[in-house]
Amino acid sequence: MSVNHRIPDYDLDEMLVVTAPEQLRALADPLRGALLDLLLERAATVTEMAQAVDRPKSSIAYHVNLLVDAGLMRVVRTRRVRAIDERYYGRVARTYYVGVLSRPEDKQVVSGMNGIAAAVAESAAAHAADELRCTLVHARIPIEEVRAFWAEVQEVARRFAQIPRSGDQVYGFVAGLYPTDAPTLPPPADSDPERDQP
Numbered sequence: 001m002s003v004n005h006r007i008p009d010y011d012l013d014e015m016l017v018v019t020a021p022e023q024l025r026a027l028a029d030p031l032r033g034a035l036l037d038l039l040l041e042r043a044a045t046v047t048e049m050a051q052a053v054d055r056p057k058s059s060i061a062y063h064v065n066l067l068v069d070a071g072l073m074r075v076v077r078t079r080r081v082r083a084i085d086e087r088y089y090g091r092v093a094r095t096y097y098v099g100v101l102s103r104p105e106d107k108q109v110v111s112g113m114n115g116i117a118a119a120v121a122e123s124a125a126a127h128a129a130d131e132l133r134c135t136l137v138h139a140r141i142p143i144e145e146v147r148a149f150w151a152e153v154q155e156v157a158r159r160f161a162q163i164p165r166s167g168d169q170v171y172g173f174v175a176g177l178y179p180t181d182a183p184t185l186p187p188p189a190d191s192d193p194e195r196d197q198p
Contacts, residue, residue, distance in 0.1 A: 007162045008090060009042045016093035019101060026070040027032075027096060030118070031055070032063050034092055036072065040161050041158075043076045043088040064089060068123045068189040072096065094158060119174035136183040150177050 018024060022167075026032055033172045035049050050060040050187035068089075076090035101107050141149075153175045172173040 006165065007042070008040055010088075010090040013093040015095045016072070016098055017097050017099040019069070019099040019106075021103070021106055021109075023070045023072060023096075024098070024101075024106055026067055026072055027098075028109050032067055035063060035067065038075070039089060039091045039157050040094070043090045043164055045086055045088055048084075051090075064113060079166070089197050094161070095154065115174055116176045123171055138180060140184045146177060153177070164172070 014119065015175040018027060027036075034053055038044060038049055038052055046057055046061045046064055046171050049064070053060070064073060068075075072092055073089050074092055075087045077088045078085045079088070080086070088124060098110055098113070101110060123134075157173060
């Protein structure tokens, strides 16, 4: 798998821990999430983003300004076009990580941000066409292993986002790690020497 370390085409931090209410509200909106996702490919103008999501430029400008004010998006370069400065926007960070929240209203906002639920809806057509690739595995593991494994998953997602852009199809990648009530086996009984014989 070829990885381009210059995707997107501007400098950005690897991660921003998000806890401010205005940032959480900004991230919770699906359209603003789509705009931020577009900017993982390259910097873009309001006009380009509006074309990509098939929305009016004025509506996209409103959402871009909200994301800029929340500190999640910024102007990464400008270009002079017929006496007008055209602004190109980029993300502040490659990954936005929701940090520890203490306010109940912030927890309520975040509860609506479920990437797996969005992926379920988005992947329905691929599932119907037998083009969905997925796996679900359960494991009883200690929290330290959960943290280490999740760091590896984030690295895979980062590599996925940096694959050079080409082709006609956009693919989604979703990963989730969550506690469940899945059954587990009881602790093993003491070894039975007769059973252990070959």
